[in-house]
Amino acid sequence: MKNKAVVTADQMKRIEQAANEAGLLYIQMMENAGRAAWAELAARCPAPGRLLVVAGKGNNGGDGFVIARMAAKAGWKVSVWLAEGEPKTPDACTNRAWLAELPVTVLSAGEQPDARGWQAAVDALYGTGFHGALRPAGQAACGLLNRARASGAFVLAVDLPSGLCADTSEAAEGAVQADLTVCFDSRKPVHTEPQGAAYCGEVLLADIGIPEACHQV
Numbered sequence: 711m712k713n714k715a716v717v718t719a720d721q722m723k724r725i726e727q728a729a730n731e732a733g734l735l736y737i738q739m740m741e742n743a744g745r746a747a748w749a750e751l752a753a754r755c756p757a758p759g760r761l762l763v764v765a766g767k768g769n770n771g772g773d774g775f776v777i778a779r780m781a782a783k784a785g786w787k788v789s790v791w792l793a794e795g796e797p798k799t800p801d802a803c804t805n806r807a808w809l810a811e812l813p814v815t816v817l818s819a820g821e822q823p824d825a826r827g828w829q830a831a832v833d834a835l836y837g838t839g840f841h842g843a844l845r846p847a848g849q850a851a852c853g854l855l856n857r858a859r860a861s862g863a864f865v866l867a868v869d870l871p872s873g874l875c876a877d878t879s880e881a882a883e884g885a886v887q888a889d890l891t892v893c894f895d896s897r898k899p900v901h902t903e904p905q906g907a908a909y910c911g912e913v914l915l916a917d918i919g920i921p922e923a924c925h926q927v
């Protein structure tokens with residue numbers, strides 16, 4: 711079965727690098743990841759409503775910008791909170807820039823949104839790049855997502871819930887509790903070990919187009 715293996719964050723990075731070198735560019739993988747996650751969210755929340763996307767500065771945030779674009783095009787009222795400021799990676803920056811053409815409200819780090827009134831919230835703060843403890847900005851963002859969930863929002867974690875380490879499943883204090891986690895290409899230990907899986911909610915594995923041959927790294 712394709713992608714049955716559980717891989718570490720470092721192995722995932724090498725698989726993505728092999729795919730990029732084989733012609734599936736990083737930005738296309740981000741597009742595929744965001745679209746796959748959006749499709750699962752839309753399937754669970756079919757009526758357009760208010761969507762909050764909490765985005766970090768890395769590529770996990772980039773996936774969140776793709777989701778925000780897809781949701782806005784589908785008629786959702788979308789707000790994106792740049793919880794740690796503007797994105798830093800090239801592909802996330804590109805997707806952030808594309809939001810300017812859409813009716814999406816973009817909130818800066820200092821403009822923390824209200825936790826209430828969202829049909830759904832997307833945790834695109836940290837993915838496989840996270841390890842260690844949550845710093846104050848991360849704590850504020852994870853806390854907001856958890857309060858939004860307590861107020862009735864359906865919480866989708868992009869790749870993995872923020873505050874968890876992909877490889878060890880260690881959960882930082884204040885980590886996000888998700889209803890659904892859409893992970894990309896291959897499961898990581900956080901999705902299969904009980905300590906991590908408890909934060910993930912339902913776990914779905916999305917194909918982002920990486921050829922089978924790229925997994926032999």
Ligand SMILES: NC(=O)C1=CN([C@@H]2O[C@H](COP(=O)(O)OP(=O)(O)OC[C@H]3O[C@@H](n4cnc5c(N)ncnc54)[C@H](O)[C@@H]3O)[C@@H](O)[C@H]2O)[C@@H](O)CC1
Pocket residue numbers: 726736739740741743766767768769770771772773799835836837838839840841842843844845848868869870894918
């Ligand atoms: N590389 C690729 O081609 C793809 C990556 N994808 C996404 O990219 C994610 C990985 O992206 P990145 O490697 O950019 O990293 P993340 O977006 O997971 O993390 C963002 C940043 O957080 C920092 N960080 C680590 N620990 C921290 C802490 N305790 N407090 C605050 N900041 C901390 C890291 O230095 C990292 O730069 C995946 O989980 C997935 O969602 C997808 O777009 C598919 C394609």
Ligand SMILES: [K+]
Pocket residue numbers: 770833834835836837867868869870871872
């Ligand atoms: K996440």
